[in-house]
Amino acid sequence: SDSHPRFFLSSSSPKSEFRVKRVSIEGNIAVGKSTFAKLLQTACSDWEVVAEPVSKWQNIKSGSSKETHGSPQTTVSNLLQMMYKDPQRWSYTFQTFSCMSRFRTQLQPPPPHLLNSEGTPVQVYERSIYSDRYIFALNMFELGCINDTEWAVYQDWHSLLVEQFGHQVELEGIIYLRASPEKCMERLKFRGRSEEKEVELDYLKKLHIQHEKWLVEKSTEIHFEKLKNVPVLQLDGSAEFLTDPEVRKQFISQVKSFFNAL
Numbered sequence: 001s002d003s004h005p006r007f008f009l010s011s012s013s014p015k016s017e018f019r020v021k022r023v024s025i026e027g028n029i030a031v032g033k034s035t036f037a038k039l040l041q042t043a044c045s046d047w048e049v050v051a052e053p054v055s056k057w058q059n060i061k062s063g064s065s066k067e068t069h070g071s072p073q074t075t076v077s078n079l080l081q082m083m084y085k086d087p088q089r090w091s092y093t094f095q096t097f098s099c100m101s102r103f104r105t106q107l108q109p110p111p112p113h114l115l116n117s118e119g120t121p122v123q124v125y126e127r128s129i130y131s132d133r134y135i136f137a138l139n140m141f142e143l144g145c146i147n148d149t150e151w152a153v154y155q156d157w158h159s160l161l162v163e164q165f166g167h168q169v170e171l172e173g174i175i176y177l178r179a180s181p182e183k184c185m186e187r188l189k190f191r192g193r194s195e196e197k198e199v200e201l202d203y204l205k206k207l208h209i210q211h212e213k214w215l216v217e218k219s220t221e222i223h224f225e226k227l228k229n230v231p232v233l234q235l236d237g238s239a240e241f242l243t244d245p246e247v248r249k250q251f252i253s254q255v256k257s258f259f260n261a262l
């Protein structure tokens with residue numbers, strides 16, 4: 001019955017839940033992942049977008065035991081800002097929290113309309129627990145902002161979580177929205193997220209290289225067998241897919257065939 005926990009379901013009697021495919025959109029900061037995700041959301045009712053929880057990283061509430069005038073104090077901290085202001089101090093904490101909040105979001109079961117869909121139901125994620133590790137955390141480690149001990153601890157809990165929850169967060173496909181670091185810088189400035197004011201082109205270049213190594217050259221050392229063989233659809237992120245209806249149409253048809261082939 002439906003009340004059975006998932007781990008009792010054998011793969012020989014798949015529930016409709018297992019029919020829903022999971023695909024993540026990857027790409028550099030400000031390339032336009034969320035804009036692209038929204039576009040997909042409107043293009044087909046069989047596709048559901050799971051947004052990235054950035055706002056949670058900007059608003060972390062912590063209660064304090066200190067009391068002022070008899071009422072407990074609540075502090076709100078912006079971990080994204082803290083990380084950019086002092087990466088040595090805060091990168092590990094940031095990467096821990098951002099990955100945890102993503103696990104929580106992506107472990108939510110798909111909505112009923114997807115489960116009952118006749119077509120190719122797809123859950124589209126903005127980034128994944130894999131880019132958290134193989135793009136950002138790895139980059140911070142290579143920059144020396146995450147030290148050897150922190151990196152060992154990070155990798156240890158990340159692997160444990162993937163092994164425990166792997167079947168619920170595994171990806172069937174990846175869309176790589178690829179653009180030059182210069183293009184991303186232009187969009188980052190245009191968007192003007194205040195925490196990102198000090199982000200330099202050099203940082204975007206480093207992240208670009210991490211994406212290339214993982215998704216194009218396939219030279220990143222990946223610790224999960226299934227992830228190594230996940231198909232990647234590369235799209236030209238420098239194309240004006242927001243404003244140009246021709247580009248939009250072409251992107252959607254490419255995505256459609258990609259999803260159908262998964």
Ligand code: TTP
Nearest residue numbers: 028029030031032033034035098127132136196
């Ligand atoms: P992105 O995940 O790149 O989101 P975005 O809103 O920039 O994407 P787009 O414009 O393409 O829709 O990053 C959000 C911010 O969080 C950005 O400043 C980079 C930072 N970040 C990290 O520092 N480490 C991480 O692991 C992740 C996922 C984000």
